[in-house]
Amino acid sequence: MSGATHGTAPGPRLYDRTAELAAVARLTDPATGHGGVLFVTGGPGEGRSALLARAADDFPGTAHRIAAPGHRTPWSGARALFAALAPAAPDARRALRTARSEDGLATAVTGLLGDRPVLICLDDLHLWDAHSRAALAAAWRAGGPGRRGPRWLVSAARHHRPPEVPGAETVRLGRLGPDGARALLGALCVPPPAPPVVRRLVEEAAGNPGVLVSAVRRLTPAQLAGGAPLPEPPVDGAVLAEVYGGFLAHLPADSRRLLTVVALAGRAGDEDAGAVAGRTGADVRGGPGAPRLAGVAVDAVLGGARATRTPAEPLEGLVADGLLCRTDGMLRFEDPFLGLVVLASAPAPASGCHGVRRAGAPRPARTASALARGESHRADRLGPPAAVRALAPVVRGRSQLVRGLAALAGGPVMDAHEALLRAAELLRDRAPDEASDARFLAMEAAWAGGDVDACLAALGCGGDAGGTERDFLDGLGAALTVRLDEARPSLARVVARDGAEDDPRLLLRAGSAALVLGDTAAAARVHARALARARAEHRTALLPRALEHLAYAELRAGRYSRAARTAREGLRTAELTGQPNVAAHQHAVLALVASVAGDGLAVAEHAGLALGTARPHGLAQAATLAEWALARAELGSGLVAQAAARLVPLVRAGPRGGHFALRMLVVPCFVEAAVAAGRAAEARSAAGEYALWTAQGVDRTAPALLARCRALLAQGEEAAYWFGEAVRRHDGCGNDFERARTLLAYGTWLRRRRRPGAARGPLGDALVTFERAAADGWADHARSELRATGGAGGGAADPTAWGLLTPQQQRIARFAAQGATNREIAGRLALSPRTVDHHLRGVFARLGIRSRVELPGLADRWEAL
Structure with a gap:
C-alpha cells in the first residue's frame, strides 16, 4: 500500500460524472461539520481511482489516499492506514494495537487525527485483508450519521458488496455517454x-x-x-488486457478457468467449441466486428467443465458476485468486455474444450460492444442480490467451501479462514457434516496464520454441535484462552473417541487435540493412522495435509529422522497436487531437521523456500519454524549474537511476535543464545514466562529445558545444581537430542571452570548421542570440547585428524593456513564465501582448534607426518 497527502491544487477533469461528483461534494462539504462514508463501486476502467484522486485534490483540508494492499496478510490494511495517518512509526504501531482491542479502529483513527477535517480515501476495498475490512466496517457503524470524525471515500469493484453502514451513501459508476x-x-x-x-x-x-x-x-x-x-x-485483446488484466489476476484460479469455459462456449455460437479451441484470441475485438459472445446454456457449461476437468463449484459464486448473469437457464457475461478478455487469455490450443456446445442457446443478435453501449449500463441491476437470494444456502455454502480449500492449499491463509467460516454458517442447518469440516478447516487456517481470535471465531460458530465435536470446540477454546484444566478432559475424550475412528478427517482432529495436550507420542500415532486411512481410501487431495500433520507431530516428539522422511514425502505430494502452503510447512520442518544435523546449507535452502511462500500467504506457523531453524543453525555455528537477534521476535507476544503455539517452544533456544550474546536480562524475562508455561504441564520436555535455562542464567554452584536437575529431568522425556544439548552445555560449563575431568563424562555422552542422531555439526562441537579437556582425540598432533578432513576441506585449510581470506579462497575454488565459511567450521571442529590463527603450525606438522 501507499499513502499520500494532498493539498488544494485543482483536481483532474472528470466527464459525465455529475451525480457522482455531487455525492462527493455532499461528503466533503465543510458546512456539515461531521464525518460520513461514501462508497464508490465500478468495473475495471470506469474511473474509481480517478474519482478518489479528484476528491482528494479538491478537499479543502488534509486528504490521505491509501491504495490497495499488495497482499492480504492479517491487519496489513490497517497497518498501512495508520502508517499513512501517522508517519511516526510508534504512533502507527500504537494505533494498530488499539484497533485490535475492544475500542476498535474508530478509537485508533480518532487518536491519530483528533478533530481535524480530514478526508480518507481508500481504494479497492475488495483487495484488503478480511481483518482490516471488518475493523473498518465496525468503525464506520460506530461513527453513525451526524457524528464528528473523518470523511471516508471508499472504492470497491462492482462485484464487491460494501458493508451496511447507517447513513452511508453508495454511488455506482457507469459507462460514459x-x-x-x-x-x-x-x-x-x-x-x-x-x-x-x-x-x-x-x-x-x-x-x-x-x-x-x-x-x-x-x-x-x-x-x-x-x-x-x-x-x-x-x-483488441491487448487493450482490454491492460484494463481488465489486474481484475482477472485477483480472481481465484478455478473461477478464471470456469469463466474461460463460459467464454469459449459463448464464442462458438452455433459452431462446435472445439473449432474455436485452436484460436489464440489475437483477433478478439470490442467493436462492431467483434466475435459474438452469446449466451450459453448452464448445462453446456457444466458439461464443458467436466470435459476439461474444471471445477464447477465457483459458478454460483460468479453469478452471486454479478460477473455472470443467469436468465432462463442461460449464462452470459455481465460485462461483455470481461468475456472478451477471458477469451483472449484462453490458452492455445484449448483442446480440452472439445465437445462444449451451446446446446439450446439462441443465435446471438448483438456484438459485444453493442451489448456494452446504451443507457442500460446506468440502471441499477438486481442481478447479484436477486441471484444470491435465489441460490440455496447449501449451494452457496459449498461454493465457499471450495474457495476456502483452494486458499488453504495455495493462497492467503486468512482468506481461506474467511471463506470456510462463511461455508460453515451456510451449511450448518442443511449439511451438518460438511459444516463441521468447514469449521475445523477454518480453525486450521487461522492456526496456520497465528491468529488466536480467528481460531476462537471458528470454534464459536459451532453453537449447535454436540458429542465429540462439542468436546473439541470447548476443549480447544479453553486451551486457547489458557484454561488448560478445563481443556484437558474435553480434549482427552476427543483423542480417545476420534483416535479410534477410521475416518481420516476425525483422526486428524484427534491428532490435533493430542498435540494441544502435549501428548506428542499419541499425536504421531493418530496422525500416522490418518495417513494410512487416507492412502487406503485413495484420498489423494488429503494426503499432503495428513503428511503435514504427521511430520510436525514427529518433529515435536523428537523423532527427527522420521520427521524428515515424512516431510520429504509430504513435499512431493504437495507439489504434485498443487498445494504450495503445505509445501512451505514441509520445507520448514526439513529446515529444523537440518538444524539438528548441523547442515547449515540445507537449513538455509529449506528455510528460504518456506519463507518465500509463508510470508506472502501469512503462514505464521511455517515462518516461525523456518526462522527458528535458521537461528539454531547460527547458534550451532557460534554466531550467538545473530541467533539471539533472530529469535527475539519469535518469543515476543502480540501481532509482531512469533506463532502463539510455538513461542514457548522457542524460549530455551533463545535463552541459550541470549546468555551467550550478553543479553541476560532478556533471557531471564523469557525464562520467567517459560516457567509459568511449564507449570501448565503441556510439554514433557519443558521441565528439563527450564532447568537448563536456569543453569545458564545461574552463577557458581547454583548453576551446577540446575544442570544436574536438567539431566535428571531429561530421563524418560523421549527427546535424546535435547538431552545431548543439555549435556554439551553442562560439559562446556565444567571445562570453562577448569574441571576437565568432570566435563569429559557429559561431553562424551553428548558426543555419542549426536553421532547416533547423525547430528554432525553438533557432534563436531562436542568433539572439539572433548579434545579441549584432554580427553579422547584431544592430542593436537594426532596424525589421523588431518586424514579425517575431506579433500575439499584440506584444500580450504591449506589456503587459510597461507593467510587467504574466505573471499579469496572462494575465488580460487569457485565457491561462495558462505560455503568456505561452512567448511572451515568443520575443519576447526575436526582438528580441535578454535580459529584460523592455529592453522599454519598444524598444517605444517600434519603435512610432515
Missing part, C-alpha cells in the same frame, strides 16, 4: 483527433473510459489525425 466519451477524447489528444477517428474510437470503447485511454495511448499522431489507418481492431 457519447458526449462524455468525446470530451475525454478531446482532453487526451492535442490537437483533437479527426472526426472519423473520434466516431470510431467512441464506438469501439463503448463508454469505458479506461478502454478509451488505453486505445488512444497506442495510436500515432498520424493515426489520430486520420492520415494513417487505425489498427484493426482499435480495441
Whole structure:
C-alpha cells in the first residue's frame, strides 16, 4: 500500500460524472461539520481511482489516499492506514494495537487525527485483508450519521458488496455517454483527433473510459489525425488486457478457468467449441466486428467443465458476485468486455474444450460492444442480490467451501479462514457434516496464520454441535484462552473417541487435540493412522495435509529422522497436487531437521523456500519454524549474537511476535543464545514466562529445558545444581537430542571452570548421542570440547585428524593456513564465501582448534607426518 497527502491544487477533469461528483461534494462539504462514508463501486476502467484522486485534490483540508494492499496478510490494511495517518512509526504501531482491542479502529483513527477535517480515501476495498475490512466496517457503524470524525471515500469493484453502514451513501459508476466519451477524447489528444477517428474510437470503447485511454495511448499522431489507418481492431485483446488484466489476476484460479469455459462456449455460437479451441484470441475485438459472445446454456457449461476437468463449484459464486448473469437457464457475461478478455487469455490450443456446445442457446443478435453501449449500463441491476437470494444456502455454502480449500492449499491463509467460516454458517442447518469440516478447516487456517481470535471465531460458530465435536470446540477454546484444566478432559475424550475412528478427517482432529495436550507420542500415532486411512481410501487431495500433520507431530516428539522422511514425502505430494502452503510447512520442518544435523546449507535452502511462500500467504506457523531453524543453525555455528537477534521476535507476544503455539517452544533456544550474546536480562524475562508455561504441564520436555535455562542464567554452584536437575529431568522425556544439548552445555560449563575431568563424562555422552542422531555439526562441537579437556582425540598432533578432513576441506585449510581470506579462497575454488565459511567450521571442529590463527603450525606438522 501507499499513502499520500494532498493539498488544494485543482483536481483532474472528470466527464459525465455529475451525480457522482455531487455525492462527493455532499461528503466533503465543510458546512456539515461531521464525518460520513461514501462508497464508490465500478468495473475495471470506469474511473474509481480517478474519482478518489479528484476528491482528494479538491478537499479543502488534509486528504490521505491509501491504495490497495499488495497482499492480504492479517491487519496489513490497517497497518498501512495508520502508517499513512501517522508517519511516526510508534504512533502507527500504537494505533494498530488499539484497533485490535475492544475500542476498535474508530478509537485508533480518532487518536491519530483528533478533530481535524480530514478526508480518507481508500481504494479497492475488495483487495484488503478480511481483518482490516471488518475493523473498518465496525468503525464506520460506530461513527453513525451526524457524528464528528473523518470523511471516508471508499472504492470497491462492482462485484464487491460494501458493508451496511447507517447513513452511508453508495454511488455506482457507469459507462460514459457519447458526449462524455468525446470530451475525454478531446482532453487526451492535442490537437483533437479527426472526426472519423473520434466516431470510431467512441464506438469501439463503448463508454469505458479506461478502454478509451488505453486505445488512444497506442495510436500515432498520424493515426489520430486520420492520415494513417487505425489498427484493426482499435480495441483488441491487448487493450482490454491492460484494463481488465489486474481484475482477472485477483480472481481465484478455478473461477478464471470456469469463466474461460463460459467464454469459449459463448464464442462458438452455433459452431462446435472445439473449432474455436485452436484460436489464440489475437483477433478478439470490442467493436462492431467483434466475435459474438452469446449466451450459453448452464448445462453446456457444466458439461464443458467436466470435459476439461474444471471445477464447477465457483459458478454460483460468479453469478452471486454479478460477473455472470443467469436468465432462463442461460449464462452470459455481465460485462461483455470481461468475456472478451477471458477469451483472449484462453490458452492455445484449448483442446480440452472439445465437445462444449451451446446446446439450446439462441443465435446471438448483438456484438459485444453493442451489448456494452446504451443507457442500460446506468440502471441499477438486481442481478447479484436477486441471484444470491435465489441460490440455496447449501449451494452457496459449498461454493465457499471450495474457495476456502483452494486458499488453504495455495493462497492467503486468512482468506481461506474467511471463506470456510462463511461455508460453515451456510451449511450448518442443511449439511451438518460438511459444516463441521468447514469449521475445523477454518480453525486450521487461522492456526496456520497465528491468529488466536480467528481460531476462537471458528470454534464459536459451532453453537449447535454436540458429542465429540462439542468436546473439541470447548476443549480447544479453553486451551486457547489458557484454561488448560478445563481443556484437558474435553480434549482427552476427543483423542480417545476420534483416535479410534477410521475416518481420516476425525483422526486428524484427534491428532490435533493430542498435540494441544502435549501428548506428542499419541499425536504421531493418530496422525500416522490418518495417513494410512487416507492412502487406503485413495484420498489423494488429503494426503499432503495428513503428511503435514504427521511430520510436525514427529518433529515435536523428537523423532527427527522420521520427521524428515515424512516431510520429504509430504513435499512431493504437495507439489504434485498443487498445494504450495503445505509445501512451505514441509520445507520448514526439513529446515529444523537440518538444524539438528548441523547442515547449515540445507537449513538455509529449506528455510528460504518456506519463507518465500509463508510470508506472502501469512503462514505464521511455517515462518516461525523456518526462522527458528535458521537461528539454531547460527547458534550451532557460534554466531550467538545473530541467533539471539533472530529469535527475539519469535518469543515476543502480540501481532509482531512469533506463532502463539510455538513461542514457548522457542524460549530455551533463545535463552541459550541470549546468555551467550550478553543479553541476560532478556533471557531471564523469557525464562520467567517459560516457567509459568511449564507449570501448565503441556510439554514433557519443558521441565528439563527450564532447568537448563536456569543453569545458564545461574552463577557458581547454583548453576551446577540446575544442570544436574536438567539431566535428571531429561530421563524418560523421549527427546535424546535435547538431552545431548543439555549435556554439551553442562560439559562446556565444567571445562570453562577448569574441571576437565568432570566435563569429559557429559561431553562424551553428548558426543555419542549426536553421532547416533547423525547430528554432525553438533557432534563436531562436542568433539572439539572433548579434545579441549584432554580427553579422547584431544592430542593436537594426532596424525589421523588431518586424514579425517575431506579433500575439499584440506584444500580450504591449506589456503587459510597461507593467510587467504574466505573471499579469496572462494575465488580460487569457485565457491561462495558462505560455503568456505561452512567448511572451515568443520575443519576447526575436526582438528580441535578454535580459529584460523592455529592453522599454519598444524598444517605444517600434519603435512610432515
